[in-house]
Amino acid sequence: MTESKPGWRELPRGAVSTKSSTEYETGDWGIEAPEFDREKCTKCMLCHFFCPEGSIKVREDGYTEVDLRYCKGCGVCAVECPVKCITMVVKK
Amino acid sequence: MIEQILMGINGDEAVAYATKQVNPDVVAAYPITPQTIIVERFSEYVADGEVDTEFVAVESEHSALSSCVGASAAGARAFTATAANGLALMWEITYIASGMRLPIVMAVANRALSGPLNIHCDHGDSMGARDSGWIQIYCENNQEVYDACIEAWRIAEHSDVLLPVMVCLDGFSLSHTMENVSTLPDDVVKEFVGERKFITVKGHAGETELRLNPEVPLSMGPVDLQDYYFEHKLQQVEAMRHALNAIPEVDAEYAKISGRKYGLMHPYRMEDADVALLGLGSTMGTVRFVVDELRSDGVKAGLIDLRVYRPFPEKELIETLGDTPVLGVLDKVPIFGSPGGPLNEDVKSTFYEQVDKPLVADYIHGLGGRDASPMLLRGIFEDLIEVQEKGEVTRKVSYIGVRE
Numbered sequence: 058m059t060e061s062k063p064g065w066r067e068l069p070r071g072a073v074s075t076k077s078s079t080e081y082e083t084g085d086w087g088i089e090a091p092e093f094d095r096e097k098c099t100k101c102m103l104c105h106f107f108c109p110e111g112s113i114k115v116r117e118d119g120y121t122e123v124d125l126r127y128c129k130g131c132g133v134c135a136v137e138c139p140v141k142c143i144t145m146v147v148k149k
Numbered sequence: 150m151i152e153q154i155l156m157g158i159n160g161d162e163a164v165a166y167a168t169k170q171v172n173p174d175v176v177a178a179y180p181i182t183p184q185t186i187i188v189e190r191f192s193e194y195v196a197d198g199e200v201d202t203e204f205v206a207v208e209s210e211h212s213a214l215s216s217c218v219g220a221s222a223a224g225a226r227a228f229t230a231t232a233a234n235g236l237a238l239m240w241e242i243t244y245i246a247s248g249m250r251l252p253i254v255m256a257v258a259n260r261a262l263s264g265p266l267n268i269h270c271d272h273g274d275s276m277g278a279r280d281s282g283w284i285q286i287y288c289e290n291n292q293e294v295y296d297a298c299i300e301a302w303r304i305a306e307h308s309d310v311l312l313p314v315m316v317c318l319d320g321f322s323l324s325h326t327m328e329n330v331s332t333l334p335d336d337v338v339k340e341f342v343g344e345r346k347f348i349t350v351k352g353h354a355g356e357t358e359l360r361l362n363p364e365v366p367l368s369m370g371p372v373d374l375q376d377y378y379f380e381h382k383l384q385q386v387e388a389m390r391h392a393l394n395a396i397p398e399v400d401a402e403y404a405k406i407s408g409r410k411y412g413l414m415h416p417y418r419m420e421d422a423d424v425a426l427l428g429l430g431s432t433m434g435t436v437r438f439v440v441d442e443l444r445s446d447g448v449k450a451g452l453i454d455l456r457v458y459r460p461f462p463e464k465e466l467i468e469t470l471g472d473t474p475v476l477g478v479l480d481k482v483p484i485f486g487s488p489g490g491p492l493n494e495d496v497k498s499t500f501y502e503q504v505d506k507p508l509v510a511d512y513i514h515g516l517g518g519r520d521a522s523p524m525l526l527r528g529i530f531e532d533l534i535e536v537q538e539k540g541e542v543t544r545k546v547s548y549i550g551v552r553e
Contacts, residue, residue, distance in 0.1 A: 062376060062377070063380075064380060065379075065380035065381070065383040065384050065387070068377070068380050068381065068384065069350035069351050069352065069359075070250050070311060070348065070350060070359065070384055070388075071249055071250040071311070071350060071359045071369055071370075072248060072249060072250075072369065072370050072371075072373055072377075072381040073350050073352045073359070073367050073368060073369055074352060074353050074367075074368040074371055075351065075352065075353060076353050077353040077354075078368070078371070080353075
């Protein structure tokens with residue numbers, strides 16, 4: 058509780074969000090993050106569809122990449138990848 | 150004084166009629182005995198075009214209150230009604246409604262919880278919801294039911310409060326019993342309740358009214374973890390405290406148009422009382438009769454009919470009780486493993502710090518609709534007189550009117 062946050066007298070009533078969900082970066086919840094081996098990747102995009110947080114995006118070139126600001130490191134992508142090109146590694 | 154029309158209606162009809170006059174935007178309800186007449190009458194008003202209300206015929210009470218949450222969040226006035234197991238099914242949503250600070254009004258026709266199955270009155274249902282963040286008003290008669298169903302909107306929507314309100318009426322003894330009820334003209338009720346007002350909050354897209362509006366989006370009640378939940382709960386605690394001022398304020402304004410003033414509790418013959426009974430709901434009408442009888446016998450008896458149970462009016466109770474040395478508490482709830490009934494526990498917490506505290510005895514009565522007759526209540530007063538003579542309470546909790 059070192060960070061300064063507004064107290065109950067100051068916060069808006071109704072438990073409304075004071076910031077957008079995009080500003081609520083949940084990436085720091087996780088320990089691991091996916092690492093992609095693009096040699097093996099077939100651009101099937103299954104990791105993009107399976108990601109429960111929507112944090113795996115498809116790039117212009119067809120490869121996928123993870124947005125670490127929101128990735129909680131659940132590892133669903135690594136399990137679902139049919140060619141096993143995703144490895145979960147501890148976040149730096 | 151405004152001319153009023155006297156109607157012979159039962160408690161459920163009083164709820165439906167008052168709600169018709171309020172003309173809320175949304176009513177979502179599921180029929181359950183003894184609340185059914187409310188839903189039936191109100192759907193007739195909808196079918197006959199007497200209200201502008203959108204009536205949502207839901208498949209369960211969970212959906213009924215969920216619909217009200219959605220409607221109220223969108224800025225509508227939303228009403229529902231239930232009883233017993235229906236309220237139990239709403240459980241999850243009662244906390245969501247109060248946590249999102251939605252001024253929903255709900256009538257509860259008090260009924261014993263199953264099992265075994267029973268359709269008659271006790272307070273087991275609404276007492277279970279006493280800590281759900283809803284204001285609770287208990288009515289002694291159908292006149293109070295009618296008046297509470299009008300006042301409730303102004304209390305719920307009061308800018309210092311913003312909490313849902315439960316209007317509790319005893320199943321059958323009020324819900325299905327016809328009484329004379331003085332009713333206000335439609336336009337007077339309409340003017341009294343006015344339009345729903347909104348407070349301004351600062352959401353993620355800037356300042357806006359506390360309601361869903363696509364122009365200025367707002368997220369209401371999303372995930373709220375270790376870092377904010379506690380603060381939001383404290384805001385609800387504070388709102389309940391404000392309700393103790395807001396309720397008499399609204400009540401005083403209502404008294405100006407109706408001539409009827411209720412306050413947080415109605416004391417009766419308490420000025421010099423030696424023994425008094427405190428309770429909720431229709432039983433207190435019978436206690437009133439017994440108090441008069443005892444007074445004519447020379448016994449200094451009195452009563453306190455607690456109208457507002459949540460928030461619990463501690464300060465007012467201490468003032469109202471005054472020097473009365475013995476207080477009996479009427480709890481209409483089965484208790485399993487707790488030191489006493491919920492009302493008894495609140496009373497004891499209220500007086501614990503007082504130097505001159507009354508002797509308090511708890512009387513569990515009327516479960517599953519068991520009659521609380523004048524004779525039975527007289528017996529409780531006799532017990533209280535004995536407590537006064539002995540100067541101590543020998544039985545903290547007594548079960549009255551049950552076969553051994």
